[in-house]
Amino acid sequence: MQPNGVEILLVEDNANDAELTLRALKQRNLANQVHVCRDGAAAMEFFAGGAGPVPKVVLLDLKLPKVDGLEVLRRLKGDARTKAIPIVVLTSSREEPDIERAYELGANSYIVKPVDFEAFARAVSDVGLYWLLLNHPPQ
């Protein structure tokens, strides 16, 4: 673990969803090194230059202002420096075209946000646990 780095990058424009996500991660003690971007452009900026910290996972909403989630996904997976970073799509859309397109672009997971808060919290914390603690990325 990088003591001062960013482990989770949350790209989420909805402040409520972001708060709920952070709360769910906090319950598992995973919220310390979360960085939140409020739109796609900010997310791209985060990676710009390649000098910044490399998160262990990106939680990416699809419907984002400025640059939308699928575009962010396309650019990150298309860049040799960032394509190894796991990206989990976390969205309200369960539309088939979105799911297909996301996997095509190289998403590592696709999770539909449940309306039910308990289910939502469980999903978010499971994702965090899996990618941060269980997954073994290439060195």
Place this chain on the structure above:
Amino acid sequence: MNWSIERKLPLFVTILLVVVAVVQLTIGYGEVRQASRALADKRLPLATRVMADLFQTGQGRARITALAKDSAIVAFLRSGGRRGREPALAAMRRLTSDTATNAGLELRDFGGHLLLRTGKFAGADSVLISPGKDSARYGPLMRQDTTLFIAIAAAVGQEGTGGIVQQVARLALNERTRKTLTGLAGGEVTLLLGNASGDPWTDFATIVPAPPQGVLTSPVPVRYERGEPKRAAAAPVAGTPWMVVAELPTRTVTAPARAYLVSMAPIAALIVILGALVAWWGSRRLTKPLVQVTRAAEAITTGDLEQRVNVQRDDELGRLARSFNTMAEQVSRSHHHLEAQVAQRTKALEGTNAELESFSYSVSHDLRAPLRAIHGFARILLEDHNAKLDPEAQRLLGVIDQNTRRMGQLIDDLLAFSRLGRKEIASARVDMTELARLVADELRRGEGDRNGLELRIDSLVPAHGDRALLRQVLSNLLQNALKFTRGRPDTRIEVGSRPDGKETVYFVKDNGAGFDARYVDKLFGVFQRLHSAEEFDGTGVGLAIVKRIVQRHGGRVWAEGKLNEGATFYFSLPDGEN
């Protein structure tokens, strides 16, 4: 074999020509044959009459009558043969010389004794014919070995002092005579001479058997057999007991008919061949435009609307071709018009569809986010600030919690339902037994250790359709069955199928709460529920989804039930690929 008009017409014409030719040849042959027979029947009696006249030897009779009255003969006989022998012999020698080899002349008394003789030929040593009183008489044809001869006799003087002069003459039978006579009669006519009473007969070269009596007595020519079939006519020789027969071989009679056949048959064959060729050519000329129209029509049937017929004629076929082209033009035009319309409508529909899609996307995304916030923050209030809330506030937060969950479920179901309308239906063979068992096992696990649950799945008829969607149908129906039997001591759920005409009917039967049959119409409507949410949970979309899936497969759904006595839900799927 393809019996097109192009082949049938020439064939028909050829058969017609052959029939006409055969009839024509047969009739012609018959007529020629009859004509040549009539000609022969005219010629034969003529020949016999000519011959009969030829043999009427009036001169011979006159001469022997004159001899019988000769004074030297009379005197010799009157003297009893004693005087005047030399003058008598001299008179006889005038008729038949002593050196004649083919004839003989005898003078005998009435007793038959030979008195005098001249000539070397003697038929027999007797009186051969008893002569008439006052004139000479010919006797019948006589035969001695291979020689034929005739005799003529005349009486001389009175009884007692008279006698008989008798002349015999041998018939010269040889090929030359026969040929001469045949030449006289003309062509192949054979002439026969003989006695009216029978043998002997001759053709002037050899002795032949007598013709049958039928030939000799018939007044007209008849057919008879002598070596080969012949036609023959007979005539008596006047003043003698002889008859003449003229005959012609039948093949000679029918020869002209045969010649007619031989000369006409090739001509007829030529006509038939020419006729067949002309018919073939004409039929091709006639059917070629028809074939063109047929081909073009077939091409149009298979979708090539630009096919036209090129026939430059002014007759009915030309009119047909022009009408056909006009028709094809109209069909093509209306087809293009239709296609344009379809394209336009499709575009409009696509627009509507895109709108719908973006709408449901918005519903999916934008409605769920605030709902999640309401639910999430209500939960946070309940969890983190519980101590500060009085029981009523906690209850109210519970109500918010429940309703937001329900709203979420409604949105999810509604989206699932609307997606169904747009989803492509895959079509493959689906093993319904396996699918139903899979669904049932999954649901049974969710039921935990529910007591008295009997879920029976028969062997189901395989279906053709979208496996994922059919799984949804079975899942929804079984979920319903499990839901509406909850709380019953014994649950019996049965899944079965039966073929019904061109479709297969599947059913899920339970012994649960059932429904009031009066409201059966409402069962499959969206958000339609026959039970309160307190009794049985659910949003009322499950059966609507079932109905939509089955309808999109071309099938039907219906249900039977009675309140508290269970329900049976049916759905039908068409067989095979349709």
